[in-house]
Amino acid sequence: MRHAECVPPSSEFADAVRAHDQAVARTGLAVWVGAEPTFTDRYSEHAAWLFDALGADKQARARSLLAALAAHRPGAAVLRTVGRQYPGEPYPRWSIGLYARRDGAAWWPGPPDPLLAERCPPCGDEHLDRLCDALAAALDAQGWSCAVLGTDVAPSRRLVFRCDGARPCADPSLRPGLARGPLHDLALPRHGLSDELAADGLLLLAVYTEPLGSDGAPCACIELPAIGAVDAWLQLLGLVGRAARAAGLAAVVLRGFPPPVDASIAWTTLTPDPAVVEANHAPAHDAATFHAWSREIYDAAAVAGLAPHRLQYNGVVSDSGGAGHLTLGGPTPLDSPFFRVPQLLPRLIRYLSRHPSLSYYFAPVFLGGSGQSPRPDEGGGEAFAELEVALEQLDRASELDPSILAHSLAPFLVDPAGNPHRSELNIEKLWNPGLPGRGCLGLVEFRAFRMPPSPEHATALACLLRAVAAMLARAAVVPNLWRWGDALHDRFALPFYLQRDLHVVLADLFAAGLGLAAPIRERLLHDPARRLATATFDGVSVDIDQGLEFWPLVGDVASQETGGSRLVDASTARLQIVLRPLPGAQFGLDDWELGAEGRRVALRGERDAEGPLRVGGLRYRSFRPTLGLHPCLPARDRVELTLARRGSGRHLRLVVHAWRPDGEAYAGLPADLAEAAARRQERLHTTIVDDSAAALVDPPAAAVSPHCLDLRRL
Numbered sequence: 001m002r003h004a005e006c007v008p009p010s011s012e013f014a015d016a017v018r019a020h021d022q023a024v025a026r027t028g029l030a031v032w033v034g035a036e037p038t039f040t041d042r043y044s045e046h047a048a049w050l051f052d053a054l055g056a057d058k059q060a061r062a063r064s065l066l067a068a069l070a071a072h073r074p075g076a077a078v079l080r081t082v083g084r085q086y087p088g089e090p091y092p093r094w095s096i097g098l099y100a101r102r103d104g105a106a107w108w109p110g111p112p113d114p115l116l117a118e119r120c121p122p123c124g125d126e127h128l129d130r131l132c133d134a135l136a137a138a139l140d141a142q143g144w145s146c147a148v149l150g151t152d153v154a155p156s157r158r159l160v161f162r163c164d165g166a167r168p169c170a171d172p173s174l175r176p177g178l179a180r181g182p183l184h185d186l187a188l189p190r191h192g193l194s195d196e197l198a199a200d201g202l203l204l205l206a207v208y209t210e211p212l213g214s215d216g217a218p219c220a221c222i223e224l225p226a227i228g229a230v231d232a233w234l235q236l237l238g239l240v241g242r243a244a245r246a247a248g249l250a251a252v253v254l255r256g257f258p259p260p261v262d263a264s265i266a267w268t269t270l271t272p273d274p275a276v277v278e279a280n281h282a283p284a285h286d287a288a289t290f291h292a293w294s295r296e297i298y299d300a301a302a303v304a305g306l307a308p309h310r311l312q313y314n315g316v317v318s319d320s321g322g323a324g325h326l327t328l329g330g331p332t333p334l335d336s337p338f339f340r341v342p343q344l345l346p347r348l349i350r351y352l353s354r355h356p357s358l359s360y361y362f363a364p365v366f367l368g369g370s371g372q373s374p375r376p377d378e379g380g381g382e383a384f385a386e387l388e389v390a391l392e393q394l395d396r397a398s399e400l401d402p403s404i405l406a407h408s409l410a411p412f413l414v415d416p417a418g419n420p421h422r423s424e425l426n427i428e429k430l431w432n433p434g435l436p437g438r439g440c441l442g443l444v445e446f447r448a449f450r451m452p453p454s455p456e457h458a459t460a461l462a463c464l465l466r467a468v469a470a471m472l473a474r475a476a477v478v479p480n481l482w483r484w485g486d487a488l489h490d491r492f493a494l495p496f497y498l499q500r501d502l503h504v505v506l507a508d509l510f511a512a513g514l515g516l517a518a519p520i521r522e523r524l525l526h527d528p529a530r531r532l533a534t535a536t537f538d539g540v541s542v543d544i545d546q547g548l549e550f551w552p553l554v555g556d557v558a559s560q561e562t563g564g565s566r567l568v569d570a571s572t573a574r575l576q577i578v579l580r581p582l583p584g585a586q587f588g589l590d591d592w593e594l595g596a597e598g599r600r601v602a603l604r605g606e607r608d609a610e611g612p613l614r615v616g617g618l619r620y621r622s623f624r625p626t627l628g629l630h631p632c633l634p635a636r637d638r639v640e641l642t643l644a645r646r647g648s649g650r651h652l653r654l655v656v657h658a659w660r661p662d663g664e665a666y667a668g669l670p671a672d673l674a675e676a677a678a679r680r681q682e683r684l685h686t687t688i689v690d691d692s693a694a695a696l697v698d699p700p701a702a703a704v705s706p707h708c709l710d711l712r713r714l
Contacts, residue, residue, distance in 0.1 A: 009291070009456050016517035020463045021286040023514050027470045030330050031337050033290050033462045034283030034443075037297055038276035038322025038451050039065070039306035043669060050321075053086075053272045059094055061304045062270040062277045063115045066096055068300035069268070070116055073098050075106020077237060078113035079224075081258045083271050085188040092188055097269035097280075099237075099259055107234065110241025110252055117251040120213035123220040127249060128207055131220060132157045134243035135205060142239055149178060157207040160197075163232065168202055178204060183223060183256055192436040195226035195257055203227070205240075212253050220249050224256035226437075233260050258437065263331040268297075276322030277306060283329060287463050294455035308451050311670040314659055315679030316546075317529035319451035323364050323372065326461060327429075328469055329443040334402075336442025337469055338430060342400035344469060345409065345444065346391050347478040349425065351468065353377060354482040356492040357501035358468075359424055360548055361527075362461060364450040368489065368550030370568055373424045373447035374415050377481070377488065387412040388481055402431035402442070424448045453529075460523035463516055468505070471512040490705045493548040494576045495530055496606065496615045497707075528677065532575070533684030537652040538645055539585035540592060544656060544684065547574030547617055554628055569628035571621050574708070575639065575656065579603060579614040587645060589614050593696060595642040600696040601709050617708035622658060633712060644693035651693035657683040 024031055041049045041061065048055035070076060076098045083095030101107055114120045132148065139146035139161045147170035149158040160168045160178060172179035177197045180186070197204055206223040213219035222240060227233045237254075244252045261267045266282035279297050284290035298308065310318045330336040338345045352358050352375070359375050360367060369378035377384045390408050394400060406427060415422040426447055432439035446465060452458040472478065484492075491497045502525065509515050516524075532544045551568040579589060589612060594601040596618055603614035624635045637658045644651035660666065661683065670676040703713035 009295075010519065012517075013456060013519040013523075014288070014291070016519040017287045017291055017459060017463065019517055020467065020514075020520065021288055024286070024466055024470045026513075027474060029337050029340060029470055029473050030285065030335060031466045031469050032283040032285050032329050032331060033287065033466055034327040034329070035281035035290070035294070035458060035462070036278055036323075036325040036327075037281060037294070037301075037308065037458065038273065038278045038320045038324060039301040039304075039308055040276045040310060040320040040322070041305060042307040042310045042320075048272075049275055051274050053089075053093065053274050058272050058277060061306060062094075062096060062272070064304040065277065065279075065300050065306065066098065066270055067115050068303040069296060070098055072296045072300075073100040073266075075108055076100035077108040077110075077241075077254060078116065079259060080113075080184075080253055080255045081269070082183050082188070082193055082256070090187060091185065092183075092193075093272050094184075095258075095269050095271045097267060100266045100268075100282075102264055102266050107238070108241055109238055110244045111249045112251055113253060114213045114219050114251045117214075120217055120219060120251045122213065122217040123209050123249065124218070127220060127247060128157055128209065130247040131222075131244060131249065132159065132207055134246040135159055135207070135240065138239040138243045138246075142235065159205045159207075161203050161205070162201050163203070164201055166201070175202065178202075180204075182206065182208070193257065194436050198226045198257075203236075206256075210253070213251060219251055219253055220244070221253040221255050224254060224259075226257035228260050230260050230262045230265060266293075268293075273322050276320050277301075278322055283327065285331065287459055287466060290462050291455060291459040294458045298455045308453055311673070311676045313666045313669060313679075314683060315670060315676040315681075317673065317676055319364055319453075322451060323447070324449050324451035324458065325426075325445050325447050326449055326465055327443050327445045328465060329441060333431075333440055333442035336430075337473060338405070338444060339402050339442055341473040342405055343394070344473045345405060345427075345430075346394045347472040347475055348444075348469065349376070349387070349409070349413075350391065350478045350481055351472060352424065354479065355501055355505050356484065356488060357498045357505060359448045360492055361495070361498040361502055362450060363448045365549075366551065366568070366570075367548055368552075369416055370551065370553035370566065372422055374422070375424050375488075376412050377484065379412075379414070379416050383412060384481070384483075391481070402440075406431035422447070457523050460516075460520045463520050464505075464524060467509045467514040467516060471509055471514050474512065486705070489550050490617075490707045493550070493574055494615060494617050494707055495527070495545055495547065496576060496578060496608075496613075498548075499525060500608070529673075531677070531680070532656065533681045535652065535654060535684060535686050536582065537643060537686075537688065538648065539582050539587060540589070540643075541580045541582055542643060542652075542654065543576075543578040543580070544654075545576040545578070547576045549574050549619075552629065567627060569625055569630075571623050571625050571628055571635065572619055572712070573622040575618045575620075577601070577603065577616050577618065577641070579643075580610065581612065591645050593644050593646065593693070595644075595693065595696040596709060597640060597711060597714060598694065598696060599699040599703075599709065599714060601641075602704065604707065615707075618711060619708055620711040630712075636711070639711070642693045642696075649692055650688060650690045653687045653689055655685045657685065659683070661685045 046056040048058050079097050079099050081095050083093035085092040136146050144161045144163050145167050146161040147168050162168045169175050203225040209218040210221050268282045269280045271278050413423045413425050414420045420428050426445035429441045429443040530545045535542045549572050551570045554567045603616040621635045639656045641654040642651050703710045
């Protein structure tokens with residue numbers, strides 16, 4: 001068993017989370033928070049764990065994860081519902097989940113799903129006959145008119161019933177939907193999944209077997225209809241469970257349409273996505289509950305041999321590959337904070353535009369206008385100008401109903417192809433009647449978050465977003481959108497400036513009475529995986545960190561919209577160089593010069609809590625893609641730097657390698673985060689040279705920006 005590499009939470013962290021919950025509660029605003037953590041097999045190089053959505057043992061791992069999670073939800077029901085279907089896929093993806101009451105009460109009276117069953121003997125025709133008889137009797141006892149369909153339709157055992165006392169139609173020639181095949185084997189219609197029978201009051205139960213039991217034994221499956229009300233759904237599941245017990249079944253699979261959810265239900269699902277298993281985390285009413293549920297999910301993933309990150313051979317730490325989106329909403333759609341305070345969403349858009357740290361500091365590596373979470377100001381000047389007009393109009397509105405709010409902002413919260421799903425703020429589920437079943441939930445999804453390495457990091461992010469939302473809900477005035485121009489992808493490509501901006505956000509929260517305590521702030525600010533290597537020389541330290549890059553799309557975005565992925569040129573890398581004086585240093589930072597490939601690297605003088613420093617960036621091409629931009633541009637497998645103090649007569653030569661400096665292969669993947677950090681440090685080779693460094697020359701103007709030197713343009 002491989003366990004997650006995360007430190008157990010301290011009592012101080014739990015106290016800080018409780019203090020945050022109390023501060024938000026004092027505002028009188030209910031801010032629920034959900035998440036979509038994603039986990040991968042970091043040891044596997046199978047396509048399903050690298051870039052494909054389906055395949056390998058992914059579904060088996062998900063079942064193992066769900067079984068471990070179910071141990072924390074006794075009496076919950078396992079539901080295997082119809083999942084999403086993406087362009088190019090013939091059938092919907094699988095989806096399994098736990099349907100539990102938030103009060104913890106056990107309510108499912110039936111046999112367990114096979115993944116939880118201690119034994120699962122094969123189910124035969126006689127078992128299905130007894131199950132159908134028991135279901136018909138239970139429906140009649142409930143007062144729901146029931147009819148059994150003929151056996152000439154596959155699946156051969158079907159019951160149709162109504163809850164309004166009328167006799168149900170049982171003739172497939174009159175209602176062809178009664179003869180539909182198993183939902184999980186049908187392609188979804190373009191308008192989305194819907195139950196046309198249920199819309200007319202006809203509720204269909206299909207009973208059949210599939211090899212889902214232990215060792216592939218046939219197991220009884222009951223396909224459930226769509227029901228909109230939680231009370232009616234629980235009634236139906238109760239009689240189905242009792243009927244399955246009465247039929248003597250040791251296990252049963254519940255399949256079909258997704259269930260209804262309200263503030264009394266916690267519905268957590270597992271679905272496949274490229275490279276990962278994605279958990280759709282039931283929203284929590286406060287951060288303490290979110291933390292507890294996050295620990296359960298991370299621990300269950302570890303039991304299934306899944307991790308929230310990948311460790312590359314050369315020590316680079318990347319997230320799982322599926323990101324870790326967060327959502328904010330309320331106990332009901334109309335109790336969403338975005339509807340309770342209609343100006344909250346416009347204020348949030350403005351606040352995010354002024355604080356790139358909330359867009360980039362916690363984001364995955366794929367950033368920018370072609371990425372998975374583009375900002376509104378990365379989509380074109382005209383659209384950004386029109387967004388300003390839209391926000392001004394919302395400011396003047398005397399009343400803002402959900403429809404006006406959503407329709408005013410939806411055209412701008414999209415990617416360059418107009419896709420609302422790929423946007424920093426995704427409001428598809430805010431108030432969108434065109435998205436059946438899940439479009440009007442009052443939710444805003446924050447997509448600019450990589451998968452957090454631990455449940456504590458996830459909880460710290462949840463606290464940050466809840467606090468920002470609570471602050472902006474009370475803010476009388478928020479300054480207008482900010483136009484960063486080139487600085488957005490220059491200054492804020494360096495982690496130093498992102499962290500400085502994040503400090504401003506944290507200070508705003510303190511000023512608003514919603515400050516986050518030190519244990520939460522430390523989780524937010526601490527990011528050791530970004531550090532590549534450190535060196536010291538003659539009273540100064542040199543920190544080399546991985547900077548951000550904004551990879552361009554190869555081709556046009558619209559033509560690639562229907563595919564499962566987009567082709568981008570990811571061959572450009574960026575380093576951040578920070579120079580600091582060591583304690584007791586006799587020379588100031590003005591005495592030092594940094595060179596790269598014989599060219600002078602301009603470092604900007606800055607200061608932080610530790611004192612004065614110099615910071616700058618370097619861009620270079622790290623590999624030549626098979627398909628990409630600039631076919632004549634060579635790649636570098638190393639970057640050579642020189643650091644010299646004027647007049648000292650010696651200098652430090654630093655070579656940052658992409659791989660082992662000796663060129664040999666690694667013995668295998670790093671065992672843990674500590675070994676990954678050691679491999680990154682080993683890639684920096686330093687030599688003290690007892691000779692004055694060669695005179696540096698200024699690089700061409702085209703290669704220099706205010707915060708970076710682009711080695712590609714030398």
